[in-house]
Amino acid sequence: MNDQEAAPAGPLAGVLVVDLTRVMAGPYATMILSDLGARVIKVEDPDGGDDSRGFGPIHGHTSTYFASVNRGKQSIALNLKSEADRKILFDLLAGADVLVENFRPGVMDRLGMSTRLLSERFPRLIYASLSGFGQTGPYRDRAAYDIVVQAMGGMMSVTGFPDGPPARIGTSIGDIGAGVFTALGICGALFSRQNSGKGCTIDVGMLDCQIALHENAITRHVATGEIPGPMGSKHPLIAPFQAFQTADAWIVIAAGNDTLFARFVHAIGRPDLSENPLFNGRLMRQRHHQALEIEVEITLAHKTAADWLSLLQEAGIPCGPINTVADLINDPQLRARNMLCSTRNKAGELFTVVGNPMKFSAFADTAERQPVPELDQDRADILAELYSREADQNDQPPASMPRT
C-alpha cells in the first residue's frame, strides 16, 4: 500500500486500528490516531458506507464533512450481519491493537461481538466504545447527538447572552470533545499494555466529556451556590477579558491581572482608569466590569481594530481579532504551524483539512495528508495481506498483519 508506506511516522507508528465508527465523534478519534502514525482500517457498511459520505456540501465526488475526519484511513466494506464478513473482521482483529466503535450500547452484543467474547478471544486488544451516555447508567440506551450533550452537559447554559435564547457552541464540541478523550484513553491503554501485555476496554460517553470540559464552573457552583450563566464574551471572574467594539470591528482584549491592566490603560491613553478606585484590583474590576466596559469602549471608538491591535500588541497586551473561518486560511501563524493541510480524494480533487496540533520533535508533520478513501477502496490489499499467508487453507487467523 504505497500511501501507507509514504505515511509520516508518528508516535503510534506500528499500531493497527480497526475502526467501526461512523459520522463524527468516532471518526474524529481515529483521525487523531492516524495523525499520530497509527494505521487505521475503516470498516464500512457495504450499503453506502459511513452515512456522512452523503452529507453535503459535496466537493467534486466527496463529502467535505466525510473528508474532514476520514483522510488518511483505509476503507473496507463489511456487512457485520454476515457470517463471512464477520469472519474477515475477526481475522483483522487477530492482528489489530485497537478496536473503536460508536454504536448505541447493545449493538455490538447483537452483532455477536460482546465485550466478553472480544476480550476472551483477543486478550491484547484495546477495545474503545464511544457512545452518547456511556455503557452504564440510566441514560445508556438513549440516543444522543452533539447538541443533546451540549445542552445536557451545561455547555449551552454558560454560552450566549443573559435572557437571550440558548446558543450552541458553533463547533460540534459534543462530538469532538468525546473524540479527543477517546483517542487519549487509547494512547494511555497502549502505553499500559506494553507493561501488562493485556488489553482492556475503554468506555467513553459524550455527556461525560462535556462535563470534563468545564473548568472551574462545577467546583465554583458547589462551593458558592452561584449558578453560572451566559455572559456574552465576558469571563466570569476576570475583567477586562472580553470583546470590545472599535471604530470598525470587534476585537478581544484580555488584561488578566493588575500589571496587564496598568499597561493596558496606559497603552490606550486612559491612565485615569487605573487611578479610579472602582477599578482598583481584580475583584473591583470584576465587580464594576460594566462601568469599565463603557469607559474602555468610549476610547476604543476612536480608532480601527487594526490600529488598536498593533498598538496593544506593541504594549504586550493579550488581544486579537475575531477571525472568521475564512480568515484562518491565510493566517501566517497557522500556515507556519502547518495547521492547514491538504489531502485529495481518489479523483485527485483537493481538500484543505485541519492539521495535527501536537508537534513532536521526533516525527514529521507533513502538510500533505494521506488521501480520503473511497468506500471499500483497500479491500483487495487488506484481504491479500490477511490471507496470503493462508494459501495452505489452514483455518488459523494470521498472527498479525503489517502495521504500516
Place this chain on the structure above:
Amino acid sequence: MNDQEAAPAGPLAGVLVVDLTRVMAGPYATMILSDLGARVIKVEDPDGGDDSRGFGPIHGHTSTYFASVNRGKQSIALNLKSEADRKILFDLLAGADVLVENFRPGVMDRLGMSTRLLSERFPRLIYASLSGFGQTGPYRDRAAYDIVVQAMGGMMSVTGFPDGPPARIGTSIGDIGAGVFTALGICGALFSRQNSGKGCTIDVGMLDCQIALHENAITRHVATGEIPGPMGSKHPLIAPFQAFQTADAWIVIAAGNDTLFARFVHAIGRPDLSENPLFNGRLMRQRHHQALEIEVEITLAHKTAADWLSLLQEAGIPCGPINTVADLINDPQLRARNMLCSTRNKAGELFTVVGNPMKFSAFADTAERQPVPELDQDRADILAELYSREADQNDQPPASMPRT
C-alpha cells in the same frame, strides 16, 4: 506518601511527571495525567505559588479555581532563578519521565533549561511545552489568554447569534482544548518511548488546538467559499437540530435524519409536516428550517418541557433539557458515571470536582480524588526520596525515584 500509595492505579501508573505549569491549560493537562495514574509533582514559585491559588471564589482556605485542576498533585516550591533550587529540579528530572511547562517561549532558555540542554542531559525525558501560539511562527512571542485564541481561532465567529455581539464559549475551551491535546501528545510519546528508548519534545499551541476543534467548517469553507457564521442553537447542515421553546422552558431536539424526522413529527402529532414538500428530505428541511421551526414551536407551545421530553424519549428522538451547572450536580447519569467526584484540602474542606471521562475496565475509577496540595506541602517527602540515597554526599543525581 500515604495519599500516593492510596492513589487509584491507571494506565500511566509508574509515570513521574514534573509539572512547571500555572493557572489553567497546563494544570488541566497534568490533572488528566494524574487521573490516568501518573504521579505529578507540581513545582511552584515560593512567592505565593501558582497565581490561580489567589483566584476567587475562595472556599475555606483554598481557591475553587485552583482546586478544580490541581487535586491529586504533590507540591514543592522551587525558585527556578536560584542555582540551589534548579539543582533540585534537575535531580527531580533525572528520575522523571515527563516535564510539562506553559511559560512564554524563551523563558525556559533564560532559566538555563533550553530544549537542547534538557534533551542532552535527559535523553529519555518527554518535554512538553504548552504556549499560546507554539514555539515557532510569527506570533510565537505574543501573549495569549483563552479568549484571545477563541477569537483568533474562529470559535467565536461561529458561536452566538447572527448580527449579535460576539459570544465566547462559556467554558475556557482555549485553555482546556490545549490541555487535552498536550496530555494526548504526552501519552503518545510515552508509548513511542517504550520502543525507541528516546524521549522527545512536544510543542502545543493553544491557537492550533482551537483550529483542530473545528470539524468540517474549514474543509467546507475552502470547498464552497461559504463563510460559516453564528447560528444561535442551529446546526449548519441539519434541521431540526436545535433548541425549541415549549410552554415553560427551552429544550433541544435533534431529529438528524429522515427516519428520525418522520418519527418526530408523528410523536408530536404533526404528521402533516412529513407530507409537506417543503420538509421532504434533509436538504429541503435545512433550506426551509425557519418555516420548520415556526411549525414545530406552534405545537411545542402546548406542553411543558418535561412532558415533551418524556414523550420524545419514549419515541426514541434524541432530545434533552438545557441543564444549568446546578442541574449537573444531581443528574443520575453523571452520578452513575462517577463524573462528580470529591476532594479535600489540607484543612479537610470538601470540594466537588469533575471526574475522569475515560472509563477503563482494567483500572479503578474512584469517587474520592486525592487532595488539593498546599503550597510546598510535599517538600520534605520529595527531598527525602531524592537525597536519602545520597547520604555519602556523592554528587550523582539519583538514578530514579519512586513513581507511586
